[in-house]
Amino acid sequence: MAAAEFDIPEIKDDIEIPKLREGAMAHAKTFIAAKPIQDSMGFPHELGEDWKERAIDKMGDLLGKYRSLKVFLDACVHCGACTDKCHYYLGTSDPKNMPVARQDLMRQVYRRYFTTAGKLFPKLVGAKDLTKDILDDWYNYYHQCSECRRCSVFCPYGIDTAEITMAGREILNHVGMGQKYSNEILGKVQKIGNNLGLPGPALEDTLEGLEEDIEADTGVAVKMPLDVKGAEVLLVTPSADFFSEPHVESLIGYAKVFHAAGISWTLSTHASEAGNFGMFIGNYETMRKVAMRIRDAALELGVKRIVVGECGHAWRVAYSFWNTLTGIGYGGNDPFSIELQQQLDPTYPQPQHICELTNDLIKSGKIKVDPSLNDDLVVTYHDSCNVARASRMGTEPGGQFIIPRELIKSVVNNFHDMADDTIHESTFCCGGGGGLLTDDLMEVRVKGALPRATALNNVVKEHQVNFMAMICAICKAQFTKVLPKYGFDMSMVGGVHQLVSKAIKLD
């Protein structure tokens, strides 16, 4: 089924707050997961007769497990601070894409079933019985949220709509309304080892082909080792890096960095995916299972360090959650985490971001670069949402903004940031994160990219920027697809290590 036609928004001089257009995106409904997919995830595939009880039970279960959900559903005062912060609202004008309204889709039900005021005076406090219409609203609008957390920066109580969206999707899965895109991918990563479903032999072939390309290009035999026991570094990277453009250019960049620095490294077929869509669907157990593949590979290969490639949500899961989920990190005092932690080299952060690694190597002079090799480019940098608002690099708060920019500026001579209210913690999502990178949500993706496209357009006009660097596989895939609809060339989009790859000296 082809997606319906829709108008591409016009880029204005500034990001404008639109007037409400109720129901503007009510038709945008991502494909529902069919039986085989739901079966493999252990979820039902259709609403049973008892769906309402199941939904309310699951909500109660989550309220007992997640303080975030409980506090966030209680604390909102409807002040309106978040109403103009979501890129999907700014791009679509649909009021249900305002963060507070998105939360209220669940809050109205929470109030009805779990609060005194909502049980006694539902009309007064906007509490509603759960109906099929409300469930459909959940499905549609919890799949128009990229869990980017921009709203949480601006909320006076730190209410993070991503937490509500995750809970919403978790409940939807438990009543039989899973999303095809995310759940299909979760099936692939758990069966085959990566989101693209690329089996071991195919991966080996791909890497060999890339080694030949690099040698043909540079004359240097840069290797891309796979499943090498005893390597120092296990590199875990999004599987898009193996054959999507422009992602693969960054993979080539990582390989050159390891080669130039003389660090032994390896990829793993078992853990050939940094991405973890378990986070997107808000299911702790699934997220843990997917993350466990990396722990298992690290133990199996006996590596001393774990480094993560360019991927936004993967870095959030790796940086913020891996220690919790799998013991990759430090400070564990239980046998489960000690088993792994005693194997890892304590002189490095675990896990480490590839930008941290490369930036350190350049600053300490262990690898040499020539930024003039990128003189054809005027570069800007897109802070990916999960890196910006849900993780860190380096030792200081805000290192996630500083380190990638330091790295870029060491390999290019022309750099200009976009407007202040569109970068760092205020960065705008690409529009395709959080499980929305699917063709059946193309309208949502294109419209959601409007704020970023506007900010980009301004630096293109002012500074003749012709390259937007980023460190996220989803951002790269999303922008190469949607920016052309706004009149930008897709070759403007690429990874930070694509720039490193051009500037690095190999001999």
Next chain:
Amino acid sequence: MSTVTMIYAGMFYVATLLLVTGLAYKIFDYSRTPAPLKIPTTPAPTTQKGVVYRMAKEVVLFESLFKSDKWIWLFGWLFHFGLLLVLVRHLRYFTEPVWFWVGIAQPFGKYASIMMVIGMAGLLARRFLVDRVRYISTPSDYLMLVLLLAIGLSGMLMTFVVHTDIVALKAFFMGLMYLDVQPLPQDLILLIHLALVALLMVIFPISKLLHAPGLFFSPTRNQVDNPREHRHVAAWAARLDQKN
């Protein structure tokens, strides 16, 4: 003892009981519910001290709101800071001798009521005037502001226009505190003011006023950003580790 005095005395005992037990339960409930994952909104402090500083800026200056929207910040801050001064001023009806710093705050508290009312009027106006805020407003959102405005305005009436017998009022509240009920002055405005305050106390723990304790339990604001250095595991999640 008049019927009105007995009703108001009973009302304040019940309201206080509901407020205290309701809030205590909510705080207990928030604190027993685990936060299984590290989810501070970054950049976040890397030390506990830093978290205290971040939280203090949120509580005192409404830092995130300031970043977000200057109008909501201005009205919201005027209202809350005005309310704080007014509440401090009211302590003199519950203390004997009056604490010295309450005495110092007294004149400020009197005029802070104006700040408070301006703030609330601004917030109420936004609910009508801004289409986005109008869309998300429920009847209770308007009524809450109307209730607070009515409390503020009735209080101001007594401060600036029609004084009540403040000595007798203090005797009433001191009496309530020492379980020795004294007659309540029966001025209509005072009775309205007090009834609305009792109503506010009752709905506090079951309404959006929970944003006050909620902020302190908000994981995006109160967590330390140190997931690589410290393993953070909730009890229910730790059980998953044992299965491996």
